[in-house]
Amino acid sequence: MNVQNLAAYDPFADEGDALGDNKNVGSQQNYIHIRIQQRNGRKTLTTLQGLPKEYDLKKLLKAFKKEFACNGTLVEDEEMGQVIQLQGDQRVKISTFLTDEGVNKSTIKLHGF
Amino acid sequence: MSDDPTLAPVADDGPLFDPSLKKKKRKKVLFNEDPLGGEGLDEPSSAKEPVAAPAEPGPSILKPAEEGGDDKEVDDLAAMFGDLKKKKKKKKDLPADLDEEASAPAGGDADALDDFSDLKKKKSKKPKKATFDLEEFEKQLGDSTTGTVGDDAEGEGVGDDEDLGENVFALPDAPVQGGDEKDAWLGSDRDYTYSELLGRIFRTLHAQNPDLSSASRKRYTIVPPSVHREGNKKSIFANVADICKRMRRPSEHVIQFLFAELGTTGSVDGEKRLVIKGRFQQKQIENVLRRYIVEYVTCKTCKSPDTLLDKENRIYFVSCESCGSRRSVSAIKTGFQAQVGKRPRK
Numbered sequence: 001m002n003v004q005n006l007a008a009y010d011p012f013a014d015e016g017d018a019l020g021d022n023k024n025v026g027s028q029q030n031y032i033h034i035r036i037q038q039r040n041g042r043k044t045l046t047t048l049q050g051l052p053k054e055y056d057l058k059k060l061l062k063a064f065k066k067e068f069a070c071n072g073t074l075v076e077d078e079e080m081g082q083v084i085q086l087q088g089d090q091r092v093k094i095s096t097f098l099t100d101e102g103v104n105k106s107t108i109k110l111h112g113f
Numbered sequence: 114m115s116d117d118p119t120l121a122p123v124a125d126d127g128p129l130f131d132p133s134l135k136k137k138k139r140k141k142v143l144f145n146e147d148p149l150g151g152e153g154l155d156e157p158s159s160a161k162e163p164v165a166a167p168a169e170p171g172p173s174i175l176k177p178a179e180e181g182g183d184d185k186e187v188d189d190l191a192a193m194f195g196d197l198k199k200k201k202k203k204k205k206d207l208p209a210d211l212d213e214e215a216s217a218p219a220g221g222d223a224d225a226l227d228d229f230s231d232l233k234k235k236k237s238k239k240p241k242k243a244t245f246d247l248e249e250f251e252k253q254l255g256d257s258t259t260g261t262v263g264d265d266a267e268g269e270g271v272g273d274d275e276d277l278g279e280n281v282f283a284l285p286d287a288p289v290q291g292g293d294e295k296d297a298w299l300g301s302d303r304d305y306t307y308s309e310l311l312g313r314i315f316r317t318l319h320a321q322n323p324d325l326s327s328a329s330r331k332r333y334t335i336v337p338p339s340v341h342r343e344g345n346k347k348s349i350f351a352n353v354a355d356i357c358k359r360m361r362r363p364s365e366h367v368i369q370f371l372f373a374e375l376g377t378t379g380s381v382d383g384e385k386r387l388v389i390k391g392r393f394q395q396k397q398i399e400n401v402l403r404r405y406i407v408e409y410v411t412c413k414t415c416k417s418p419d420t421l422l423d424k425e426n427r428i429y430f431v432s433c434e435s436c437g438s439r440r441s442v443s444a445i446k447t448g449f450q451a452q453v454g455k456r457p458r459k
Contacts, residue, residue, distance in 0.1 A: 037376040038391040039453050049449045080449045111374050111448070113397030 032103065034091045036112035046091055047075075048084040057082050068093050335359050338402060340395040343388065347379075350387040350398060360410050362422055366429075366445070367405060373447045374401045414438045 030050070037045045051057060057074055061084050065072050072086035086094070091110055099105050336359070339351045350371075357364040368387060372378055375397075379389040412420050412433035419434040422442075432439040 033448050035376055035448055037451055037453055042392075045451050045453065047449050047451055075449075075451065077449055083449045083451075085451055111376070113375060113393065113400050 030107055031109045032098070032107055033109050033111060034094050036089055036091055043087075044089045046086045046089060046094065048086070048094055049080050051082075051084075057084060060084065064090070064094065064097070067097060335402075335406075338395055338398045340393060340398050342392065346390065346392065348389045348391065348393040348398075349382075350389060350393075353381075353387045354385040356402065360406065360418070361420075362409065366409070366422065367402075369445050370405050370409070371398070371401055373445050374404065376447075376450065409442055412436060412438060413440060 030052075032051055033047075033049045035047045035049070037047065039045055051060070061072055061074055064070075064084065064086060068086065068088075068090050070087045070090060072084060075083045075085050077083055091112060095105075095108050095110055098108060335356055336352060338353075338356060341349055341351070343349045353364055353367065357367050360367070364381075364385075368379075368381070371387070371389070375389065375391065375393065377389055377391045379387060382388050406418070409422060409429075409431060410418050410420060412418075412431065412435070415433060415436040415438070417433060417435040420431050421434060422429055422431055424430070427444075429442050429444060430439055431442050
């Protein structure tokens with residue numbers, strides 16, 4: 001019985017498949033996170049992370065900078081991929097911008113205070 | 114442009130609507146899952162775009178019938194704090210209205226009202242007269258005033274109803290409320306408003322099965338986080354331990370969430386206070402805590418905060434003690450942390 005059971009499914013192969021599927025199903029990865037960080041004084045920094053691949057982050061950043069009148073950069077992170085960094089608290093603005101451009105609001109997560 | 118007509122009422126409603134909004138927000142710290150959580154997120158965005166704005170504040174102001182829902186919400190919130198504020202407001206408002214009509218009966222009525230509110234509180238012996246007075250007063254209001262004031266009176270009436278309803282929850286054996294309620298519209302031959310009927314069904318529902326009411330209300334109160342500054346760059350969140358205990362969550366979990374959301378670090382000092390790097394105000398911490406409660410404390414199916422958090426195979430589960438549901442909650446992730454301050458020399 002045991003041997004048969006073992007033969008029935010290969011744990012490693014299954015695991016790989018499940019992970020592949022999860023990328024679409026598991027909602028956790030698909031969130032767009034907008035966070036805020038405090039700098040010195042009353043300065044803040046907004047980070048935008050987890051944008052879908054189909055957006056051109058560079059162009060988006062340019063639009064953000066123009067729209068919000070702030071500076072910003074594109075940061076490469078090993079774990080999170082490309083992250084947009086903006087100066088100042090632009091969280092609400094980013095979220096309205098994205099929703100206006102047709103990003104589903106439920107995929108956006110606003111963090112911070 | 115079609116924008117103009119939509120914009121105009123908003124501008125009108127602004128002052129009317131805002132105070133209540135603010136009140137809702139300011140109302141100490143009450144941790145309610147849906148209304149506040151949703152609002153806190155939605156509001157800034159809706160304020161930004163004028164087109165979206167009329168959808169939200171418009172109907173609740175323009176149609177008194179729908180005010181019930183709004184009031185209900187407020188009431189829900191108020192319930193958690195024993196609606197002290199509301200009582201105060203009511204007392205302030207009513208005499209002002211009365212002064213508009215006549216001074217002589219105003220004194221008597223106001224007295225009666227005061228009596229009445231006292232009555233409500235203490236559940237004393239002469240409710241008949243009090244209710245009568247209230248009814249009369251309402252009628253007077255309805256007769257003498259129109260438009261916004263009348264509207265106001267209605268709103269007040271709703272508030273009163275809600276209050277009574279609440280007291281029913283507090284002392285379910287009080288028989289007065291049912292008759293009292295009917296009186297509100299029996300005296301005049303106006304139509305029932307939606308909110309009145311809604312209030313009535315809830316009252317009867319709660320009167321029929323008192324165990325329902327005791328489960329639904331109360332509870333959600335949590336002491337406001339006491340946050341003060343230490344020095345220039347650190348904030349101290351003094352009553353973390355207490356709040357965690359009330360939420361029945363391990364303080365590490367709460368603290369981890371706080372740090373992840375605020376994007377900072379910190380430590381717990383000797384007196385179990387949390388020292389957070391960065392300047393934070395009480396309101397901000399409150400917001401984060403509220404989000405924590407929505408995410409990790411309240412049961413998503415029955416909204417009860419009576420839940421337990423446990424960990425299985427590195428995954429956190431929230432299991433509800435009142436309805437028995439169990440769901441996994443996402444782990445706390447810090448996400449991307451930008452380099453702030455000095456970079457390490459390489």
